[in-house]
Amino acid sequence: MQITLPFHYDFDRVLERLSLDPLHAVSLSDKSIRVPMASGNVVVVKAAGSSRRPVFELENLEEGQLDRIKDIFHFGSSLDAVNAHFANTNLSALFSEHQGTPIVREFSLYGSLMKSIIHQQLNLSFAHTLTSRFVRTFGHENDGVWFYPAPETIARLRPEDLREMQFSTRKAEYVIGLSEAIASGKLDLDRMESKADEEVAAELVSYRGVGPWTAQSFLLFGLGRPNLFPIADIGLQNALKIQWQLQEKPKAEEIMRHLPDWSPYLSYAALYLWRSIE
Template sequence: MNWADHSAYIELYPKEEFNYEECLLFLGRSDLEVTHQIRDGILYKLIKGDEECLLLKITGTSQSIKAEFPLGSCSAKARQEAAKYIWEWFDLDRDLEGFYNIARKDKILQPLIQNYYGLRIMGIPNLFEAITWAIMGQQINLTFAYTLKKRFTEQFGECLIFEGEPFWLFPEAEKIAALRVEDLRMLQFTSRKAEYIIGIAKAMAAGELTKEHLLQGSFEQMHSKLTAIRGIGSWTADYVIMKCLRHPNAFPIADVGLHNALKLQLALPSKPSLEEIREMAMGWEGWQAYAVFYLWRSLYV
């Protein structure tokens, strides 16, 4: 992690192939987003440090990301945690050169890496949030998924008011583990999703499911451990591996957004079959997650 601690603020220095504006565009794709805010081009994110909440005020250029602490000064340890969080959130450990090398030779990806140069997979570092968000998004349109997340967070998450505006933390697994299905049904979750989410919250609260444990395994091991959990199928496992566990081989091949993006990019009369997608993705080995993320990007704005 390449960063500087200036006490009043911190600064992170990504390697090349980084474009803050592109990343910010992704973060601003929904007005219903509750786990971060963008106001006047400035990104605000509330994170949970050791016991205490930390509000980050983030700005960036193509060379660096700067984060201030509008709540006041914070400890050196908290600043380190903030730096680590942002580093992971923006996937700054990744060297995109490998991806761009294979993408330059790929008919589908070539225009995308040109248009979205420097875009990184904006992650969800918190495992419970990543899994829960993926489950919320199963088989419903994205707008409604954001509505569910907003209700869920505003009902069960912690809130901090700053300058008269609320900043939310995604709910803790411990809190959700104590709920009943009806508590989520009231927010228009389906019974099925409510069961899945509470079940996973219980497993995580009991320490039976942790990010650290999953990260120890290979891609295949992560995938099979995740899909062994009720509510997590192949799509959800790949999504979580892509956004939280950060394995670049994650490939949610059944994703509807992916299908639509391919149809659009290739001007196909209808969505490609899984077999056709496998064919297209032959050259993406080792970078499937980035290929998918760039294709998703092509669907908006």
């Protein structure tokens, strides 16, 4: 089927960012991406218009999956309110630069959580290598795209199995421990969809390996929430150092002074700052 958006939408920027993750099946020449769906099929989202007149061709869409696709890609509403909000802030230039770039949700909540843990304290290059190795070893490929493994699969592993692919012992324990909690039903990620940010964060942080940064990343990219700014993130600190032309990375208190100005769209500030150094 085909859908047309009645507002500006920069799919080129979306694909550019998604293509940074080697697990994503992006075709820049084709302006398309293959999306692994929870039910096992793969939906192809392909740009058929322009950023000014966005039209998308959705292939292999199954019954009831349109809402999920619209949710993932933020096809449901424009970013006019976001842009208007930042027009009078110290990030106005940044927002002008990235106009029409939405937050695109991770395709799997479990994948989002695993990816955040694997990415902790690692440079992006190695983090992507490690995540890719994790999925290609324990997940499965279908219709040209990789699916994250089932939590049950990872719950059965021993830390040594992950150490072989250069996980640290701790990271292996975190990943397996959370997968156990999810597989047993104790931790239900789907149920997070209807909970408030603070409630989600409080529950996730109670698990070993999940701190504020990981909980915020899950809320931002996994659930697509609009008002998170992971203050501990080195990338954001470096981006702000450049943005503000500082000699050193700004300290947490310095950054926090600006958060009220950027709220309730902190996630967009974070996204565009990340984009500014990628």
